[in-house]
Amino acid sequence: MTGQNVLYPGxxxxxxxxxxxRQTRRVxxxxxxxGDQFDLTATFKTLKSGLTYMAxxxxxxxxxxxxxxxxxxDYNRNN
Numbered sequence: 001m002t003g004q005n006v007l008y009p010g011x012x013x014x015x016x017x018x019x020x021x022r023q024t025r026r027v028x029x030x031x032x033x034x035g036d037q038f039d040l041t042a043t044f045k046t047l048k049s050g051l052t053y054m055a056x057x058x059x060x061x062x063x064x065x066x067x068x069x070x071x072x073x074d075y076n077r078n079n
Contacts, residue, residue: 001014001015001017002014002015006031007031008031008032010030010032011029011030011031011032012028012029012030012031013027013028013029014026014027014028014029015027021046023044023046023052024044024052025043025044026041026042026043026044027040027041027042027044028040028041028042029041033061036061036062036063036064037061037062037063038059038060038061039059039060039061039062040057040058040059040060041057041058042054042056042057042058043055043056043057045074047074047075053072053075054070054072055071055072056069056070056071056072057069057070057071058070
């Protein structure tokens with residue numbers, strides 16, 4: 001699913017989903033924040049329980065030479 005000019009002219013939102021399970025697999029956003037281009041990408045994984053979580057996310061502000069990455073590893077239950 002893709003949307004353009006969602007909040008501001010030129011911004012965009014794209015969602016990738018698994019057609020069979022309807023679970024989100026990836027999200028990509030391009031918009032403007034405080035006057036600078038802002039890009040966000042996230043990928044998702046699903047646990048055996050069916051819970052979907054963000055496995056990796058990256059936010060980039062090219063004008064500020066800023067990049068933030070977040071990675072979540074497989075969840076393990078500690079008993």
